[in-house]
Amino acid sequence: MISVIGLCHFFSHFYQFVLPPLSILVHQAEGYSLESLALLVSVFYAASFILQIPVGFFVDRFGARGILIGGTAVLASCTLLYGVYTSYPALVILSIIAGAANSVYHPADYSILSASVDKEKLGRAFGTHNFAGFAGYGTAPILVAWLGSIWGWQNAAIITGGSGLVFVVFVIFLSRDFEDSSHRRQADANSTSLIQDGKMLLKAPLLLFLLFFTLLSAGQLGAQWFADDVLNLGHGIPVVEGNSYVSVFVIGIALGILGGGIAADKSKDHIRLAVMAFAACGLGTVLMGFVPPDAFILYPLFVITGFLFGFGFASRDMLVRSLAPAGASGAVFGFVFSGLDIGAAIIPLVYGYFLGVGLEFYVFYLGGVLIFSATAIIGIARKNFARSNP
Numbered sequence: 043m044i045s046v047i048g049l050c051h052f053f054s055h056f057y058q059f060v061l062p063p064l065s066i067l068v069h070q071a072e073g074y075s076l077e078s079l080a081l082l083v084s085v086f087y088a089a090s091f092i093l094q095i096p097v098g099f100f101v102d103r104f105g106a107r108g109i110l111i112g113g114t115a116v117l118a119s120c121t122l123l124y125g126v127y128t129s130y131p132a133l134v135i136l137s138i139i140a141g142a143a144n145s146v147y148h149p150a151d152y153s154i155l156s157a158s159v160d161k162e163k164l165g166r167a168f169g170t171h172n173f174a175g176f177a178g179y180g181t182a183p184i185l186v187a188w189l190g191s192i193w194g195w196q197n198a199a200i201i202t203g204g205s206g207l208v209f210v211v212f213v214i215f216l217s218r219d220f221e222d223s224s225h226r227r228q229a230d231a232n233s234t235s236l237i238q239d240g241k242m243l244l245k246a247p248l249l250l251f252l253l254f255f256t257l258l259s260a261g262q263l264g265a266q267w268f269a270d271d272v273l274n275l276g277h278g279i280p281v282v283e284g285n286s287y288v289s290v291f292v293i294g295i296a297l298g299i300l301g302g303g304i305a306a307d308k309s310k311d312h313i314r315l316a317v318m319a320f321a322a323c324g325l326g327t328v329l330m331g332f333v334p335p336d337a338f339i340l341y342p343l344f345v346i347t348g349f350l351f352g353f354g355f356a357s358r359d360m361l362v363r364s365l366a367p368a369g370a371s372g373a374v375f376g377f378v379f380s381g382l383d384i385g386a387a388i389i390p391l392v393y394g395y396f397l398g399v400g401l402e403f404y405v406f407y408l409g410g411v412l413i414f415s416a417t418a419i420i421g422i423a424r425k426n427f428a429r430s431n432p
Contacts, residue, residue, distance in 0.1 A: 055178030089141030098376025122203025169303015255381030264409025294348025
């Protein structure tokens with residue numbers, strides 16, 4: 043079950059990164075500007091953000107399995123259809139539908155994992171889930187760009203989309219016994235109403251976690267999305283070498299996710315584990331802007347900072363689960379994880395401004411401060427989380 047959910051998360055992250063590596067090829071073949079192609083990514087994430095919370099309510103009431111299968115099928119189909127209907131209006135419509143389909147993963151995945159996995163193994167389950175997602179991020183740019191360079195961007199989209207549809211068939215047969223939050227809700231005679239669940243999301247701990255995810259996402263993206271530009275503008279480091287630092291940062295995150303999952307299962311104090319990991323990650327992010335441009339310093343710094351960031355993921359997810367009633371985990375995870383989309387939508391404008399006015403290292407400084415701020419939120423709310431932690 044954990045493997046199936048992990049693979050679903052893999053395809054979610056993989057399909058998020060199908061269009062960006064193909065942008066140059068689409069630009070050359072179809073004549074669309076790079077700005078207009080970037081807009082496709084924006085509308086994808088906007089649709090995902092808008093629908094993620096409503097999907098959480100649907101998961102809790104109607105079950106996660108069908109929603110997860112349907113979302114994966116639609117997302118794969120839209121990716122395939124990119125290569126068939128290539129007019130710009132068609133690409134916009136498909137991107138909106140694909141983003142809507144992408145909204146199902148966090149509510150559905152975490153609903154199934156929270157209800158189906160033993161508490162003693164839940165940290166590793168969350169770790170596997172997050173690792174699979176980052177594996178999708180890492181695989182897509184390389185594989186999609188390679189397919190596009192050999193067979194053209196349209197065939198690359200068709201092949202990757204078709205692979206997902208084949209995967210959906212396996213999910214249908216392998217997920218028949220999955221449990222989720224809807225089963226818990228049906229077994230609970232005192233299950234809450236839609237209005238009560240909505241009011242629950244507005245309580246201080248969950249609002250704080252929404253802010254936490256927003257700040258954490260915004261801070262992370264400084265190193266993950268802009269490090270190559272910062273190092274090029276600030277130190278004259280070639281873009282290819284700069285991208286290699288981003289790669290080791292992501293590799294560090296993936297390794298940290300696995301280690302953090304094991305640690306989360308062995309620890310009873312997930313707050314302390316998350317605070318220590320993210321605070322150290324914030325420090326590492328700030329140091330990226332101060333250390334000399336020496337590969338022997340930058341490579342270890344990027345991989346260690348990434349490791350620390352990933353190490354906190356499972357404990358972070360365990361804290362969210364501790365705040366989620368058994369029959370409302372879809373709504374809770376959908377609500378707080380929407381903060382990732384908020385941070386990703388807002389912060390590029392700020393980082394882009396820094397790059398444009400010669401303040402490139404402030405990308406790292408601000409990124410670190412945002413991660414520190416996210417960490418402080420957990421510390422401030424410690425009593426609330428502790429009371430809710432089973």
